[in-house]
């Protein structure tokens with residue numbers, strides 16, 4: 030085969046080729062170019078979880094320095110209590126929509142504007158982001174103090190001021206007890222039918238006073254950085270049956286990524302810091318004790 034290429038190229042270079050040879054050579058060059066482009070296209074687009082994202086070729090996935098997921102070590106977080114001026118509280122405004130779930134390779138996603146998240150400094154709104162989708166990873170992508178959770182939901186938002194590429198809010202779920210999680214009941218039901226869906230069921234309160242925050246990236250190609258990440262420290266419970274629903278799709282399914290989950294491997298924190306915003310209300314528990322101690 031290579032001898033044919035050599036003969037054709039040699040003939041063209043030394044102008045010995047007849048018209049048929051030139052056409053053949055032209056077609057071969059075109060086919061080779063198409064094959065090369067197709068390979069590049071597949072390398073970029075046909076990514077999978079067989080090695081948990083370690084082989085993704087996008088530049089940010091390979092060489093980014095602010096990638097997600099991460100492990101949040103409690104000992105190294107920077108605490109920002111609500112008594113400090115740099116404290117921000119979060120406020121969700123949810124909207125209910127009739128939706129069906131979008132499924133695909135490693136995907137179980139609800140796509141709709143399910144409301145917005147306001148970042149509040151005192152009573153001033155400092156950032157507003159619109160929810161564009163909510164999706165799931167099992168097992169969890171991010172870890173808390175070395176712990177992986179059974180399931181992680183990512184609420185993906187777009188920053189209205191476009192300072193950040195995305196805003197992502199992560200919620201962890203863990204198997205505990207026999208009481209079904211009401212929100213996940215809806216999530217699972219949506220596989221077979223259109224449902225009225227709101228993220229509000231996943232929250233006890235629309236005010237989020239305690240959370241982890243760091244700068245990161247999308248956890249799937251192209252791993253775009255400058256994403257504003259928030260992780261909820263309040264772990265939701267779920268039943269084993271509810272977890273099985275996700276495990277059957279991914280981590281327990283040998284035809285999906287050789288039985289791996291749809292979770293990217295942990296990324297280094299590098300020079301980044303994780304802020305831990307916590308409400309003064311938590312400190313109020315200890316305040317009376319401190320006051321008593323002060324008078325002893």
Ligand SMILES: [Zn+2]
Nearest residue numbers: 164166183248
């Ligand atoms: Zn995600």
